[in-house]
Amino acid sequence: MRIDVVSIFPEYLAPLELSLVGKARTAGLLDLRVHDLRAWTDDRHRTVDDTPFGGGAGMVMRPDVWGRALDDVLTPDAHLLVPSPAGTPFTQRTAEAWATEQHLVVACGRYEGIDARVVEHYATRGRVTEVSLGDYVLNGGEVAALVVVEAVARLLPGVVGNPESLVEESHGAAGLLEYPVYTKPPSWQGHDVPDVLLSGHHARIARWRRDEALRRTAARRPDILVALDAVRWDRHDLEV
Numbered sequence: 001m002r003i004d005v006v007s008i009f010p011e012y013l014a015p016l017e018l019s020l021v022g023k024a025r026t027a028g029l030l031d032l033r034v035h036d037l038r039a040w041t042d043d044r045h046r047t048v049d050d051t052p053f054g055g056g057a058g059m060v061m062r063p064d065v066w067g068r069a070l071d072d073v074l075t076p077d078a079h080l081l082v083p084s085p086a087g088t089p090f091t092q093r094t095a096e097a098w099a100t101e102q103h104l105v106v107a108c109g110r111y112e113g114i115d116a117r118v119v120e121h122y123a124t125r126g127r128v129t130e131v132s133l134g135d136y137v138l139n140g141g142e143v144a145a146l147v148v149v150e151a152v153a154r155l156l157p158g159v160v161g162n163p164e165s166l167v168e169e170s171h172g173a174a175g176l177l178e179y180p181v182y183t184k185p186p187s188w189q190g191h192d193v194p195d196v197l198l199s200g201h202h203a204r205i206a207r208w209r210r211d212e213a214l215r216r217t218a219a220r221r222p223d224i225l226v227a228l229d230a231v232r233w234d235r236h237d238l239e240v
């Protein structure tokens with residue numbers, strides 16, 4: 001998979017060189033390229049923004065500069081992603097879908113945003129998604145790009161050491177939150193590890209973990225329970 005990120009702060013994406021994503025790159029599983037949007041400016045001051053039509057505070061990123069950048073970076077099968085507070089929510093399901101793509105291009109907006117005609121134009125030529133990482137406002141798309149790249153890259157076959165560990169994560173296949181995890185020592189600061197986990201009784205352990213996942217999801221994320229087809233289990237599981 002190839003991922004291009006275009007930003008006026010390319011150094012913001014430096015952490016992607018490290019650890020997991022860095023490993024995926026050296027293993028040849030991920031071709032990550034970060035670009036400075038100002039490389040496509042056409043003036044001495046390397047201007048990327050201008051005042052908004054219709055007035056209002058702040059500045060808008062110019063369509064012509066983004067157009068030259070995206071014409072260079074996009075390929076026919078690329079999926080253009082634009083992190084935006086006004087985007088569609090990014091979930092684990094989104095990450096799974098995007099992990100199967102050949103080419104992702106992330107356009108990092110700043111200021112009040114990118115001229116709307118950029119998304120409009122490239123939507124006529126390929127797939128474009130304005131994607132939201134949550135209901136809050138960041139100063140730019142770079143942090144969102146870090147999240148999207150990490151969430152997608154770790155799903156690429158061969159990137160995560162043990163693919164088993166991907167199955168039982170929060171928001172995993174079952175859609176529930178992950179059960180609590182423990183390691184040595186068996187007692188710490190007066191807190192003991194649940195006995196069942198020391199029992200070696202695998203069926204009971206699996207049952208306890210499922211119940212904990214259900215209990216946590218009901219307590220912290222009832223919205224997920226509602227979304228899941230609740231018929232998959234009876235209410236008894238929750239009362240155990």
Ligand SMILES: COC(=O)COc1cccc(COC(=O)c2cn[nH]c2)c1
Nearest residue numbers: 084085109113114132133134138140141
């Ligand atoms: C067409 O899209 C745009 O113009 C995007 O423009 C901007 C402007 C400012 C900040 C951002 C970064 O995204 C978020 O803040 C964000 C994403 N998820 N939750 C918050 C993007």
